[in-house]
């Protein structure tokens with residue numbers, strides 16, 4: 001077939017759903033009201049005020065007497081829920097939290113009751129009137145103070161211990177990235193409605209299949225009886241991939257009251273009602289020769305998890321195995337079970353955590369050896385993936401370094417720490433490498449072209465912010481040969497063809513290829529219809545010579561000979577054409593990753609320890625860029641998040657009782673406008689044809705990975721102080 005002209009792909013389109021969002025017409029989960037004339041009723045979760053122990057008494061009297069209260073559910077009156085196995089979900093080894101099924105308290109903030117009332121205010125006030133007595137036991141929530149319990153996950157190549165002994169240079173450091181919370185703008189919310197045995201939920205989710213599977217398992221009903229609808233998601237960063245306990249609470253409350261129920265977690269409840277990026281302790285040893293060639297690397301790490309589930313993430317180990325040439329690597333990763341709720345992937349999961357120790361350590365080695373940090377990385381640039389022995393599909397990391405160094409002005413840098421001043425401010429620059437897995441997954445999309453020449457495509461993916469609506473519209477518009485305004489993409493409904501999880505940077509590669517496949521199939525159907533139609537100007541033409549542009553099919557080399565979709569369908573009495581798109585990634589011969597090089601300039605107040613990021617540049621190799629404006633949103637948004645990870649974000653737990661001290665956006669610090677100045681992203685573009693038919697590698701995760709270490713390295717360069725705990729606070733620099 002003749003390649004379609006590309007008009008929409010690669011164009012800096014604004015979001016096709018932008019108007020809906022800024023005019024308040026986009027309906028998020030909490031905006032849904034499927035309650036009919038009576039409206040929905042409201043559920044408020046009561047959370048435990050101890051960190052571990054038992055519930056010894058529940059007095060619902062005052063709450064139940066409150067006007068408007070319909071029902072109070074807790075472990076003493078809750079029906080037993082089946083909580084069947086749910087292997088297809090994102091559930092972890094262990095046993096998921098079962099709401100209201102026993103008197104045990106496993107962490108501070110665990111749901112212990114739910115109050116349902118006709119108004120939100122009544123439910124909130126009644127919830128405050130609940131009297132719950134506890135027998136508290138001491139809880140363990142401190143990663144640093146608690147021994148590891150999880151089975152070791154190890155990786156070994158060569159003999160790192162022996163190589164360390166004979167290394168010219170040996171370094172040993174311990175890094176401690178803090179626990180972070182996603183803190184998406186939209187709160188987690190679920191609206192649940194039962195009709196007989198059928199359940200519909202409107203939910204904030206990155207994957208409508210996930211709450212469907214979880215609710216079906218928890219209530220013991222077939223998955224087909226659960227419909228999940230999620231047209232808009234106001235940010236998620238990983239924490240809306242799994243179905244958290246409140247989703248079951250909402251469905252239970254709806255079933256017990258016989259009314260459609262709306263449940264919105266409060267901002268405070270997000271800190272224990274959904275997951276978070278776990279804290280880690282990361283011991284790194286590096287051995288190298290005098291020229292900076294790495295001879296050995298050991299990583300010993302401990303990461304927090306809950307007692308009831310074992311959360312672990314491969315990404316904390318992966319970069320250490322494949323980023324640099326190192327003949328001898330030894331890694332050991334153990335989880336530490338604590339009296340906390342279960343962690344979950346957060347943007348750049350694992351990789352962004354690992355990049356802080358790994359890329360800080362490379363900077364420390366560069367300083368030790370007196371080698372430029374970029375030069376050190378170049379010397380250790382591998383020719384293939386040393387973990388698997390496979391070639392890299394595409395790896396333009398050297399180009400990222402070259403372009404980044406040039407655009408950032410790296411050569412003007414005086415390598416000596418604490419060598420540059422601007423009044424009271426110490427100025428420093430730093431860089432770090434970024435890497436993230438290119439993940440892909442199979443799925444399907446439905447494509448329909450109507451007689452009026454407009455098309456609708458649907459697939460049950462999600463748009464948590466990267467712009468799925470827009471990028472899929474671009475892909476579809478080009479594949480169908482239609483203007484963007486004549487294409488509508490729909491998502492977020494289990495009634496639509498099944499799409500994979502919207503996460504792990506796999507949506508553009510996977511759903512994009514699925515959509516393209518469906519649109520290609522439909523276009524070829526139309527072309528076939530034309531060439532076989534004696535009354536078509538294209539009758540008898542070679543199908544391979546025909547392209548479609550602006551809704552008109554024509555010979556590639558003779559645009560005058562052709563007709564529009566509308567003419568073709570009308571003459572053939574067709575109301576529409578339909579196709580089902582699908583794509584399944586094949587076995588790959590290569591190791592596929594997206595890469596980046598991140599550069600930061602900071603100013604540190606020499607007397608106050610205050611750190612300001614003055615400018616940041618990220619250069620990324622993410623394959624082909626479908627939607628440059630959205631790519632910039634991803635990259636710049638990730639730099640903001642990474643600045644938070646480096647300098648501000650820290651979920652603080654009171655280890656006496658497991659209470660999270662800063663469970664609000666006033667005390668959990670995130671970057672604000674004053675913290676974010678000059679951010680820029682550049683893409684070293686090029687297709688990765690092994691990855692997927694679109695040639696993309698995924699962008700949304702890799703862009704955050706190198707940010708925190710780039711900032712940390714710049715802080716070292718500015719001050720001569722190496723801070724190995726995140727976030728880097730003013731007090732750590734005094």
Ligand code: MOS
Nearest residue numbers: 237238347503504
């Ligand atoms: Mo991403 S952490 O998979 O949403």
